[in-house]
Amino acid sequence: QVQLVQSGAEVKKPGASVKVSCKASGYTFTSYGISWVRQAPGQGLEWMGWISAYNGNTNYAQKLQGRVTMTTDTSTSTAYMELRSLRSDDTAVYYCARGIGLRPFDYWGQGTLVTVSS
Amino acid sequence: QSALTQPASVSGSPGQSITISCTGTSSDVGGYNYVSWYQQHPGKAPKLMIYEVSNRPSGVPDRFSGSKSGNTASLTISGLQAEDEADYYCSSYTSSSTLAFGGGTKLTVL
Numbered sequence: 188q189v190q191l192v193q194s195g196a197e198v199k200k201p202g203a204s205v206k207v208s209c210k211a212s213g214y215t216f217t218s219y220g221i222s223w224v225r226q227a228p229g230q231g232l233e234w235m236g237w238i239s240a241y242n243g244n245t246n247y248a249q250k251l252q253g254r255v256t257m258t259t260d261t262s263t264s265t266a267y268m269e270l271r272s273l274r275s276d277d278t279a280v281y282y283c284a285r286g287i288g289l290r291p292f293d294y295w296g297q298g299t300l301v302t303v304s305s
Numbered sequence: 306q307s308a309l310t311q312p313a314s315v316s317g318s319p320g321q322s323i324t325i326s327c328t329g330t331s332s333d334v335g336g337y338n339y340v341s342w343y344q345q346h347p348g349k350a351p352k353l354m355i356y357e358v359s360n361r362p363s364g365v366p367d368r369f370s371g372s373k374s375g376n377t378a379s380l381t382i383s384g385l386q387a388e389d390e391a392d393y394y395c396s397s398y399t400s401s402s403t404l405a406f407g408g409g410t411k412l413t414v415l
Contacts, residue, residue: 231409232394291341291356298350
């Protein structure tokens with residue numbers, strides 16, 4: 188069965204970076220892309236961007252351009268999302284999901300809580 | 306401010322039907338048949354309920370249906386059940402090759 192398993196919770200100081208992983212199993216990794224979505228406490232879903240696991244092409248949300256980098260490691264079927272220059276308003280649960288572009292997000296990871304606090 | 310507009314809350318009694326709207330523009334909802342709906346229970350990851358406006362993934366009850374007219378998409382849940390109480394989010398592909406989410410709608414089953 189398809190599974191996306193994310194890395195554990197992180198606590199970071201303002202200005203630091205965080206890298207969240209998302210290990211896929213149960214399907215051919217390079218046949219689908221991975222999207223990243225975050226949810227601040229008590230707030231709605233925010234699309235962060237996506238990456239093609241086939242060729243590494245990315246598309247990021249404009250508000251995160253310059254601070255976010257999404258990568259994949261096809262040898263381990265793992266996607267990564269790195270967010271730099273963290274601010275308090277980056278505190279959120281970060282989800283990976285299978286699907287990019289026109290494809291719906293049909294499977295989701297369990298979420299990773301990133302807390303940014305001094 | 307979310308790109309797509311949803312009502313903050315809707316409610317209904319068990320057995321009734323409710324509809325949640327999702328309003329965008331011709332650059333997203335109105336321009337593409339790539340609208341999805343997600344259900345999210347507290348503390349859980351979102352779950353895909355509807356894709357490409359009106360298609361249901363395997364395992365989603367046929368009580369859930371989707372439609373679109375112009376720049377507004379809608380999710381209808383018929384025969385409301387207690388377990389349908391959750392937050393619902395619409396999303397749409399956009400002309401910028403990005404994805405927009407709605408602000409979310411809290412469904413309360415009375």
